[in-house]
Amino acid sequence: xxxxxxxxxxxxxxxxxxxxxxxxxxxxxxxxxxxxxxxxxxxxxxxxxxxxxxxxxxxxxxxxxxxxxxxxxxxxxxxxxxxxxxxxxxxxxxxxxxxxxxxxxxxxxxxxxxxxxxxxxxxxxxxxxxxxxxxxxxxxxxxx
Numbered sequence: 001x002x003x004x005x006x007x008x009x010x011x012x013x014x015x016x017x018x019x020x021x022x023x024x025x026x027x028x029x030x031x032x033x034x035x036x037x038x039x040x041x042x043x044x045x046x047x048x049x050x051x052x053x054x055x056x057x058x059x060x061x062x063x064x065x066x067x068x069x070x071x072x073x074x075x076x077x078x079x080x081x082x083x084x085x086x087x088x089x090x091x092x093x094x095x096x097x098x099x100x101x102x103x104x105x106x107x108x109x110x111x112x113x114x115x116x117x118x119x120x121x122x123x124x125x126x127x128x129x130x131x132x133x134x135x136x137x138x139x140x141x142x143x144x
Contacts, residue, residue, distance in 0.1 A: 009048055009068070013057065019062075024036025025039075027039050027057070027061075031057070031060065049072065051072070052127050054072045055112075055127060069105075101133075108130065112126065
């Protein structure tokens with residue numbers, strides 16, 4: 001993941017938190033953590049939350065348009081761009097494939113945001129699928 005992508009996510013998360021006037025500790029506890037240190041790491045440190053935690057953050061912070069997920073998921077996926085080079089793809093093919101992936105992820109996020117009444121099991125299955133896609137992209141990018 002690029003530093004720029006991390007910074008973009010961090011700024012969006014910090015703004016969403018600021019808008020709620022909740023403390024990092026309050027958010028952490030609401031997410032089942034012992035305090036706010038993990039939230040601080042997501043804002044200031046090298047970590048980006050998992051898709052599951054991004055979804056929890058969006059719900060807790062009242063982010064209904066999925067923009068945190070749209071920033072976090074592509075940011076995580078950007079770190080796997082070496083896979084296309086390994087597969088012998090041209091930069092144009094890579095850009096097209098990456099664009100297709102982002103389109104699908106945006107559609108999934110939009111569907112989740114538009115239908116907050118979806119079953120938890122269905123939402124969890126979607127998030128699991130997204131995590132598996134990201135894990136595969138990460139594994140492929142480190143197989144160099």
